[in-house]
Amino acid sequence: MNIEIVSIAKKERSIYDPLYKELTKMISRFAKVSDVEIFNKDVTKAHTISPEASQSAYTKVLEPLMDKGFTISLHPDGKIIDSFEFSKLLNDKMSIKFFIGGAYGFEDEFLKKSDAVISLGKITMSHKIAKAVLLEQIYRGFSILNNHPYHK
Template sequence: MKILLLVVGKTTESYFSEAIKEYSERLKHYITFDMEVIPDLKNMKNLSFDQQKEKEADQIFKFLQSGDYLVLLDERGKEYSSVQFAAYIERKTHVVPKRLVFIVGGPYGFSSRVYKAANEKISLSKMTFSHQMIRMIFVEQLYRAMTILNNEPYHHE
């Protein structure tokens, strides 16, 4: 199984990019992990939030493949502790045949089409974080999950 983090818009802050790169490199020891960036869409100022979400949805669907298991990182999703998330990832490795795809939407969330296509939603916190922060937090939590599953000392309880 491969894990893909699909994000809308580039990471502009270098300190987030460096942290994402660091944890992505660490993940290579455990799993096949990639992060794909959907470029920022042009000429969005004159569009409503719903129109923007629809244009982002068009781009999201271009990256998806048949058999992908889609998980939206969404404030209304299910919350997990780090240990529970590790168990979640382990379960998915046994049932997802191809790619486990986590998606971070644009600033206004997802279109209804993306919600309908998703298999489930996960929330990383009840708090709100910038989209750039969520990427870094997710990649770190995925790395933490791998260390938990391998009984390594990174995670402390």
């Protein structure tokens, strides 16, 4: 299985990088994970204009990546699910793309094109922390599907 995490974020070193690396290594027995961070000049410019312009810029750069596989967008108004429900999203898929939006979230039209829209909870967290939580849940989900004791 291939898992791709696509986020609106600046490519920069982070204190979370060792955690991402460790979680990706743990997941590697179940799936290949790739991490794509996008923050181009159009997104930068849109951030100086308005939240709506920013959302539109996010859609413009992310929509072409929705080409194949199962797509899951992370959004505060998405469905809140537990780890067992999350594991079902991973089950029997060849390819999954997770989308993490920018500071202003996603346009409704982008969310409608997603196969699933989920929330990591009602609290607000940075994109860097959201990615760490997502990676941990991916590993936990595979552990559940494979009866590995990690999830207990």
